[in-house]
Amino acid sequence: MTKTESITDLTGHLLIAMPGMTDPRFEHSLIYLCAHSDDGAMGLIVNKPSAEMSFETLVDQLPIENTGNLSDIRVHFGGPVEVGRGFVLHSPDFQSDMTTLQIDEAFAMTATLDVLESIAQGAGPAKRLIVLGYAGWGPGQLESEIAANGWLTCPASNELVFDTADPDKWEAALGTLGVPPLMLSSEGGRA
Secondary structure (H helix, E strand, C coil): CCCCCCCCCCCCEEEEECCCCCCHHHCCCEEEEEEEECCEEEEEECCCEEEEEEHHHHHHCCCCCCCCCCCCCEEEECCCEEEEEEEEEECCCCCCCCCEEECCCCCEEECCHHHHHHHHCCCCCCCEEEEEEEEEECCCHHHHHHHCCCEEEEECCHHHHHHCCHHHHHHHHHHHCCCCHHHCCCCCCCC
């Protein structure tokens, strides 16, 4: 892709991993794209709960007072980059005193301790997904992976990202495109 070519901005969309995804960290992944431009892309995997980290354990490691029942709050694996860094993808009803990135009218992202503190105290955004790490792509890398049949894209919705059970999100995202999972091939074709 040349510098004069413009790319379609996929910010606020979901990436659906195709069956031929060779990286096991992304197998059956559904990634919400927080940013996408000529400079690259950044997203959060929204359907892979962490087996190693609970929110309660996370809060215990931080200077945050635990005043609520945290056992039902899950932490997700957001991607292989900076796995010790936390992000909260959430509804726009919460604005951090420090910094919240308003992605679009339905989604925002905060990566500061105040959102975790608010959640630990039983407040915070009405809808939220807490993740550790993120997925990142350099300039043109994501576009190349999409062209190589690595990803499908679809618009994101609150229902799909926040309300659908994690094991069902990948297939539900395909359903928004009218694509049955059994019809997918790991081989791309050109007409």
